[in-house]
Amino acid sequence: MKIPDYIRPLYVELEKHANSENAVQMQKYMKSRFEFFGIKSPLRRELYRKHINQFGLIPVENREEIIHWCWEAPQREWQYFAMEFLSKEAKKVNKEIIGLYEFMIVTKSWWDSIDYISANLAGPYMQKFPEQIPGLTTKWMGSGNMWLQRTCLLFQLRYKDRTNTELLSSFIRQLASSNEFFIRKAIGWALREYSKTNPEFVIRFVRENKLSGLSEREALKWLRN
Numbered sequence: 001m002k003i004p005d006y007i008r009p010l011y012v013e014l015e016k017h018a019n020s021e022n023a024v025q026m027q028k029y030m031k032s033r034f035e036f037f038g039i040k041s042p043l044r045r046e047l048y049r050k051h052i053n054q055f056g057l058i059p060v061e062n063r064e065e066i067i068h069w070c071w072e073a074p075q076r077e078w079q080y081f082a083m084e085f086l087s088k089e090a091k092k093v094n095k096e097i098i099g100l101y102e103f104m105i106v107t108k109s110w111w112d113s114i115d116y117i118s119a120n121l122a123g124p125y126m127q128k129f130p131e132q133i134p135g136l137t138t139k140w141m142g143s144g145n146m147w148l149q150r151t152c153l154l155f156q157l158r159y160k161d162r163t164n165t166e167l168l169s170s171f172i173r174q175l176a177s178s179n180e181f182f183i184r185k186a187i188g189w190a191l192r193e194y195s196k197t198n199p200e201f202v203i204r205f206v207r208e209n210k211l212s213g214l215s216e217r218e219a220l221k222w223l224r225n
Contacts, residue, residue, distance in 0.1 A: 004066050010051045034076040058085050071107055083116050090124040109147040118154035126155055146180050153186040160197045176211055188218020195223055
């Protein structure tokens with residue numbers, strides 16, 4: 001696949017700073033699911049920053065082409081680039097971008113991409129277009145796709161007192177019997193994060209609902225210290 005012109009300068013920089021020793025460790029950490037250049041986060045973000053300063057954010061007219069190229073590239077740093085650059089304009093997007101977000105969620109899915117997309121892309125999108133929430137979440141919850149379901153659990157992660165607890169409770173109850181580690185972990189994480197805003201709600205919810213041991217431990221983690 002041809003490298004988009006916008007990407008080409010960054011491609012040169014990432015190749016230049018590749019570190020094979022780091023790459024091996026990063027690949028192990030990700031259970032060998034992805035290749036890496038081996039560029040640690042501080043340097044990687046510095047390279048991204050320089051690219052923005054020189055070339056700006058992803059051109060809207062080439063957005064889909066560039067994101068798809070990044071998602072097809074073997075090195076995980078390209079997926080990080082795509083997510084982080086999109087997040088810088090997350091509050092300015094149009095309604096149709098959700099198709100691109102869905103593609104990113106269900107393709108090359110792993111906890112690192114899903115967690116970022118949930119909080120930094122899907123979260124702002126749902127706040128901007130709340131009328132989309134019922135249809136999208138119903139579709140995602142019924143999809144059978146663990147990563148779309150995890151996104152439902154986590155997109156409100158930064159909403160604090162704007163969290164729709166009725167909606168979150170519904171998602172958790174629907175998924176509480178799941179044996180999937182990443183679903184159980186997300187249930188606990190969502191409740192744990194909300195416990196900073198409303199600890200009484202979380203304590204009551206855990207007491208009144210049957211959750212897995214993992215979900216319960218994660219939910220109450222900050223309340224037991």
